[in-house]
Amino acid sequence: MYDMNKWQHIFKLDPNKEISDDNLEQICDSGTDAIIVGGTDHVTLDGVLHLLSRIRRYVVPVILEISNLDVITPGFDFYYIPMVMNSKDKKWMMDIHHHAVKTYGDVMDWDNVMVEGYCILNEDAKAFQLTNCTIPDEEGVLAYALMAEKMFRLPIFYIEYSGKLGDPALVKKVKQKLDHTLLFYGGGIHTAEEAKQMKENADVVIVGNSIYENFKQALTTVKAVKGEG
């Protein structure tokens, strides 16, 4: 139905943050390839369902990024499961997932479930602290990318700087390691230029926080990444 391999730009909406109907309409009709619903703090099932029902007025594909088991609900086009590769804890890589699969495994439509190999590279980010990450060196990041593709055959490797613009040179080196696994980049993209720069190396650029910080600028990232047409 949707070909993720053609995606270039995704907006990430946080169910715990306010967005007006008008702004939501502009996001959904912006030409972005998909909307991810997900966040780190206080994500509730009510919040997720409310946001889903509002996005469903539009034709854009919607993805639930599962940050905790309480928010799993049918109705999304895809389900992304983060596997935090640079966490110190097995919990964020295997245990929560195991619990979820034990509970929901038999009713899951696995064609729509995708594991994201996350590498969180900003130590000030909430997600970094919550999942007890460590910062790998450059060779370490590249090795995680290789593991994501070659060992675990993950559809997505996600470099997350959450709140800070990352190093384009590193993103480029990671991209060179990947043949099949898509490279997602998220974090600190506020302007069209920043989006364009990151898109030069990542397959898909994710714009999240800036929606809530400078809405008009955030909207310009779509055309910057996907072109005018």
Added chain:
Amino acid sequence: MYDMNKWQHIFKLDPNKEISDDNLEQICDSGTDAIIVGGTDHVTLDGVLHLLSRIRRYVVPVILEISNLDVITPGFDFYYIPMVMNSKDKKWMMDIHHHAVKTYGDVMDWDNVMVEGYCILNEDAKAFQLTNCTIPDEEGVLAYALMAEKMFRLPIFYIEYSGKLGDPALVKKVKQKLDHTLLFYGGGIHTAEEAKQMKENADVVIVGNSIYENFKQALTTVKAVKGEG
């Protein structure tokens, strides 16, 4: 070159244990589909290389199961990397592997590298204790199998009872969960009957310790599994 999907029986040889030239010849010419070189205790590069050179006189495919980084060496047909899914430690699932990929990632021939999703189910086994495992309940084992296939797309899910014969009913239920991932069963197989029983549900039966305990019986497991022809 080799089609692992057709394999039914594998002998596992421990570089830390003695085997005579005559017995080794009988193992290699037994009709088994492959030999895994691997063990838990005191596996050294010298031991691995010595065993490899002795097996290489025969045509049977040889696999190195990488239990520690010191023993990685070229010359094997395949490299199996255990990922211990029911370990409490991230170490046995990600960290050792990350270190290996950082060191050897760029020279690896990934077509010959396969991750085994291990589930170790005998708490008295050395491997269980070494890797700090916990025993999952039945639903937990089935969930690990689903994760191996659906989340990590692993080529192999390995139920390891190491030293004790496992529960055939559980092996059967695991097999029913798997469409693509091969089910390997190892542990406690001494007789032709035991091998046959486990092969009814597992794709591949691995015979290890009994080679060193009752050699003649161990040899009979090949025909029991693969038939006379």
